[in-house]
Amino acid sequence: MIYDFEEFTPKEMLDKYLTTNKMRRTPERFMILEEIYKIDGHFDIEWLYKHISDLGHNVSKATIYNTMEVLTACGLVIRHDFDTARASYERNLGKGHNHVVCVNCGKVAEFDDMEIPQIEDNAAAVTNFEIYSHRVYLYGLCPQCATKKLSR
Amino acid sequence: MIYDFEEFTPKEMLDKYLTTNKMRRTPERFMILEEIYKIDGHFDIEWLYKHISDLGHNVSKATIYNTMEVLTACGLVIRHDFDTARASYERNLGKGHNHVVCVNCGKVAEFDDMEIPQIEDNAAAVTNFEIYSHRVYLYGLCPQCATKKLSR
């Protein structure tokens, strides 16, 4: 994360980011941010575009794409590439982003883990990178698919 | 992983997987596997297609895609979706798959970590998934980009 979630609201953080980078504080960008922060869970561009359109806002898909890039760049939104078909997004609440993905049906569950800060420190020491965030993806079978006992 | 790397060669594992699943043991599938296991590092479909064609093999891109799906399904090849543009692949040598990605220049480094089995066990207990593999991606700045002190 770039800014402190304890100290600023998402809107303030976006405002700050745009100003710092000499980008325009357009109503579309703030509206999209606001709607995204009402969404609980993952969504993709197509869904977001329809959702925002249904709410009566007139925004083009190009603007959605543009804005998602801004929001991911400043860390307000997290982007996942679970597969190549389409990107998946979620608001960033500052918590960890650990996912378990079912390789059979695509279901995604989340979990918390206390050991990840250690892993970040270890990796930073070994690679000399400055680590800001992490994504942990575990792959396997969800309870339903596991009972079907696929031939693997 | 599904099979034991200590016990079988990649070719034997593919043979076993195809037989078990009543799929055909075609020469293309074994040829593609063989070439992939000579490649050190990440590659994408386009690169692999050109590479294999340059070696004098006559395979269609459709067969490459088909085979990559087979090879990832049986765990012989690992697929990464670093971005939506195209999928990235690498042979599976049975080691962990932990990457550190520079958010500025895209450079990727790898690291080993001993704590990940614990995380898998913990996640399995909480979510009831059967975990088979993992991908850990840490995001930050590589040493070179970190010294440039970007305006973030």
Place this chain on the structure above:
DNA sequence: GTAGATGCAAAAGCTTTGCATGGGT
């Protein structure tokens, strides 16, 4: 002999780009 695999090309689907218009600074 039959069902599954391949090769080729066309189609599909997500994302990017071009250009005229509009709006933030």
Place this chain on the structure above:
DNA sequence: ACCCATGCAAAGCTTTTGCATCTAC
């Protein structure tokens, strides 16, 4: 006023699909 951002549509690119042919079993 300047020029970045938006809206709309077309273009771009990776991946998927359809179909005839081929081949592993």
